[in-house]
Amino acid sequence: MNQGDRLVIVGGGPSGLSTARAYRETSGAGSVTILAGEDHLPYRRPPLTKEYLRGEIPRKELPIEPGSWFEENGVDLRTGTKVAALDPGQAKIETEDGEEIAYDACVLATGSEPIRIPVPGGGDPGILTMRTVENSTELQRRVANGGRVMVVGSGFIGCEVAASLSMRSAEVTLVSMEELPQADRLGEGAGEQIKGWLEDYGVELHLGVSVEEIEHTGEGYRVHIGDSEMVVAETVLFGTGARPRTVLAEKAGLAVEKGGIVCDSSMRASYGRVFAVGDVALAYNEAAGRRLYVEHWGEALNMGQVAGTIIAGGEAVWNVAPGFWSTIGEETIKYVAWGDGYDEARFVDHGGRAFTVWYGTEGVCVGVLAHDHDEDYEHGRKLIESGAALPE
Numbered sequence: 001m002n003q004g005d006r007l008v009i010v011g012g013g014p015s016g017l018s019t020a021r022a023y024r025e026t027s028g029a030g031s032v033t034i035l036a037g038e039d040h041l042p043y044r045r046p047p048l049t050k051e052y053l054r055g056e057i058p059r060k061e062l063p064i065e066p067g068s069w070f071e072e073n074g075v076d077l078r079t080g081t082k083v084a085a086l087d088p089g090q091a092k093i094e095t096e097d098g099e100e101i102a103y104d105a106c107v108l109a110t111g112s113e114p115i116r117i118p119v120p121g122g123g124d125p126g127i128l129t130m131r132t133v134e135n136s137t138e139l140q141r142r143v144a145n146g147g148r149v150m151v152v153g154s155g156f157i158g159c160e161v162a163a164s165l166s167m168r169s170a171e172v173t174l175v176s177m178e179e180l181p182q183a184d185r186l187g188e189g190a191g192e193q194i195k196g197w198l199e200d201y202g203v204e205l206h207l208g209v210s211v212e213e214i215e216h217t218g219e220g221y222r223v224h225i226g227d228s229e230m231v232v233a234e235t236v237l238f239g240t241g242a243r244p245r246t247v248l249a250e251k252a253g254l255a256v257e258k259g260g261i262v263c264d265s266s267m268r269a270s271y272g273r274v275f276a277v278g279d280v281a282l283a284y285n286e287a288a289g290r291r292l293y294v295e296h297w298g299e300a301l302n303m304g305q306v307a308g309t310i311i312a313g314g315e316a317v318w319n320v321a322p323g324f325w326s327t328i329g330e331e332t333i334k335y336v337a338w339g340d341g342y343d344e345a346r347f348v349d350h351g352g353r354a355f356t357v358w359y360g361t362e363g364v365c366v367g368v369l370a371h372d373h374d375e376d377y378e379h380g381r382k383l384i385e386s387g388a389a390l391p392e
């Protein structure tokens with residue numbers, strides 16, 4: 001793009017902000033507009049299940065950048081502005097208020113939204129999900145005086161919320177179809193450790209069972225699980241996964257596969273001057289040699305960095321192995337992996353509480369998870385990106 005050109009970013013999460021930052025840092029001189037559906041400065045979601053939920057940090061510490069950053073960098077952040085349609089042929093978008101905005105490059109950074117499980121009673125509006133600062137604030141309010149909480153799902157959101165609420169003296173029950181927490185993604189070895197941590201925090205676990213029905217009673221909910229069990233709770237939270245918000249792209253005729261907007265390693269979508277970054281993108285990773293779907297904070301920043309650089313006329317490709325950290329109570333796991341499967345998981349006990357899990361496919365290292373053993377996490381990234389053998 002040249003001076004006078006217009007970069008329009010749809011979505012004010014980390015990937016949208018990172019795009020704007022990289023564009024300016026690569027001397028992009030056109031106008032930059034971020035159309036952000038939420039009413040806030042772009043903010044950090046990871047603390048919503050951790051320090052913020054536990055009341056350890058105030059809301060004012062959540063923004064990624066202060067308001068002054070946008071002014072200083074000539075970025076027009078329009079909060080509370082939702083985009084209703086994208087027209088790649090005419091190179092313009094339309095907001096929900098009917099305003100049309102033309103662009104020379106458009107970046108879709110619309111993130112993902114929580115999935116509510118389709119069980120009888122699951123549509124009750126009082127059942128919480130966890131994506132926004134409002135969700136976390138409401139959960140804090142509900143457990144202000146303790147109380148019983150049912151967390152449905154044992155992915156990273158469910159595990160983090162369950163541990164944090166227990167630390168806040170709530171009585172927490174976690175129910176999951178997984179036999180061990182996060183075992184579907186991280187394997188049995190890691191699942192056993194996470195199960196132990198949750199039990200140590202006092203979380204009551206119902207694993208390998210599904211929620212069959214949720215009844216709203218006067219004071220809360222009766223949650224029917226498995227064949228015959230029933231758990232009573234004042235609050236129910238679904239931590240049952242998220243789906244990318246691809247509706248704008250789909251309606252605009254862009255290629256969408258496996259739930260993500262198909263992109264090349266420069267984050268370019270299939271048609272027009274449109275890019276996609278963050279949770280919504282199904283981008284080609286040069287080092288992996290295939291498209292990957294990831295929903296990690298660091299990758300949202302990395303993909304935005306690539307798109308912003310390219311749009312400003314620089315060179316960049318997405319070629320790092322994706323990774324995330326998750327903190328369950330006070331236990332932090334660091335994970336880096338292609339994330340699309342493995343046929344072998346090797347658990348290494350380092351003594352004390354430290355452990356590593358190495359993941360391999362046909363003997364090649366495709367992932368590593370480390371707890372209290374950062375050297376494996378650092379070293380593992382190099383092994384994964386170079387396609388090295390699984391360590392003995």
Ligand SMILES: Cc1cc2nc3c(=O)[nH]c(=O)nc-3n(C[C@H](O)[C@H](O)[C@H](O)COP(=O)(O)OP(=O)(O)OC[C@H]3O[C@@H](n4cnc5c(N)ncnc54)[C@H](O)[C@@H]3O)c2cc1C
Binds near residue numbers: 038049323
């Ligand atoms: C509670 C929680 C804790 C997490 N903890 C971790 C963690 O510890 N480690 C980790 O690696 N990852 C974590 N994640 C995941 C990480 O936060 C996401 O991967 C990251 O936020 C994705 O960034 P994004 O910019 O793609 O999307 P988002 O952060 O979802 O931002 C997208 C924004 O676009 C807006 N939007 C959507 N549609 C429109 C529209 N039509 N018009 C205008 N705006 C629109 C949305 O309102 C939203 O503000 C966590 C996620 C959650 C929810």
